[in-house]
Amino acid sequence: EVQLLESGGGLVQPGGSLRLACAASGFTFSSYAMNWVRQAPGKGLEWVATISASGATRYNADSVKGRVTISRDNTKNTVHLHMNSLRAEDTALYYCAKDHAEGGGSSLDFWGQGTLVTVSS
Amino acid sequence: SYELTQPPSVSVSPGQTASITCSGDKLGDKYAYWYQQRPGQSPVLVIYQDNQRPSGIPERFSGSNSGNTASLTISGTEATDEADYYCQAWDSGTYVFGPGTKVTVL
Numbered sequence: 001e002v003q004l005l006e007s008g009g010g011l012v013q014p015g016g017s018l019r020l021a022c023a024a025s026g027f028t029f030s031s032y033a034m035n036w037v038r039q040a041p042g043k044g045l046e047w048v049a050t051i052s053a054s055g056a057t058r059y060n061a062d063s064v065k066g067r068v069t070i071s072r073d074n075t076k077n078t079v080h081l082h083m084n085s086l087r088a089e090d091t092a093l094y095y096c097a098k099d100h101a102e103g104g105g106s107s108l109d110f111w112g113q114g115t116l117v118t119v120s121s
Numbered sequence: 122s123y124e125l126t127q128p129p130s131v132s133v134s135p136g137q138t139a140s141i142t143c144s145g146d147k148l149g150d151k152y153a154y155w156y157q158q159r160p161g162q163s164p165v166l167v168i169y170q171d172n173q174r175p176s177g178i179p180e181r182f183s184g185s186n187s188g189n190t191a192s193l194t195i196s197g198t199e200a201t202d203e204a205d206y207y208c209q210a211w212d213s214g215t216y217v218f219g220p221g222t223k224v225t226v227l
Contacts, residue, residue, distance in 0.1 A: 035216070037164075045156070045164065045207050047216035059214045062122070095163060105211040107154045107169040114163060 002026040002110040004096045009115030017084040020115055022096030023077065027110075030054075030074040033099035035108055036081045038092035038117075048094070049081060053102040064090075086119045093117075123212035125219035132225045139195040141222045143208030146189060153191035154209040155184060157202075158221075164207065168193060200226050 008020040022034070036048040049070040050059040058070055069082040079096060093116050097108035125145045133139035143153060155168040166175050168184035171191065181196045191210075195202050203226045208219040 037216075037218075044205075044221040045158075045209075045218045047218060050216065061215065097164075100169065105214075105216075106152075107166050108156070108164075108209075108216075109166050109169070109175060111163040111165070 002098065004098065004110060004112030006094065006096050006112045006115035009094060009117045011118045011120065012086055013121050014087060014119055016086050016119070017082070018086065018117060020081040020083070020094055020096075020117070022079045022081075022112060024079070024096075024098070025077060027098065029077040031102060033101060033104035033106075034070075034072060034079040035097045035099055035104070036070060036079075037095045037097055037108065037111075038090075039095070039114075040089075040092040043092075046092070050099065050104040051079065052104055057103060059104065083117075086117075088119050091117060091119045123210070123215065123217050125208055125210060125217055127206075127208060127219040127222045129220070130223045130225065132227055133195070133198045134227055135200060136197055139198050139202070139224055141193045141195075141206050141208075141224070143191040143193070143219050144189055145191075145210060145217075148189050148191055148210060149187045151210045151212065153184065153186040155182075155191075155193045156207045156209065157204045158207065159201075159204045167206075195224070198224075198226055202226060 093114040098110040100106035156164040171186040
């Protein structure tokens with residue numbers, strides 16, 4: 001059974017930093033791209049970042065470019081999202097999602113339960 | 122940047138058919154994906170590569186994609202199908218989600 005468990009969310013002040021983690025199990029982690037998708041309260045889904053299976057290729061949404069870095073550790077089956085210069089509009093539930101493809105660009109076939117990030121003073 | 126549009130809401134009676142559209146420039150040249158999100162839950166993939174159902178998704182869910190429009194059809198709608206539905210496509214290194222359609226089963 002595929003499981004994705006996010007952690008690291010919390011309350012952070014504007015301009016601050018946060019590191020989210022996603023622990024994966026139940027599949028061959030090193031064979032699939034991984035993604036972060038966020039959902040602001042009462043709003044729709046917004047893709048944030050993708051990292052390919054090997055970690056060699058990364059994609060970021062324009063809304064977070066220069067402020068977030070996605071990384072992965074295939075020896076520990078984890079993916080991270082490093083966020084800095086956080087803004088109020090970054091407040092959202094952040095989901096970790098498994099891609100169906102090695103390089104990304106396919107469906108997001110499994111999702112975690114999400115970790116809540118609140119940016120407020 | 123690429124955009125997808127969806128109707129904000131669709132209402133359907135139990136047992137009837139609900140259809141949700143997703144529009145984007147030459148969307149038919151890309152794969153369309155659909156996700157269901159019930160209240161308070163994480164999204165679930167219900168259609169991939171235009172018309173394929175993942176394991177465990179009921180047969181009443183079907184999809185199509187041609188021209189500028191992709192569609193998700195729910196046949197014999199059940200109360201449990203009440204949810205938000207999001208379409209998604211991949212364009213130039215970006216995952217694009219539609220704004221979502223709320224399906225209400227009356």
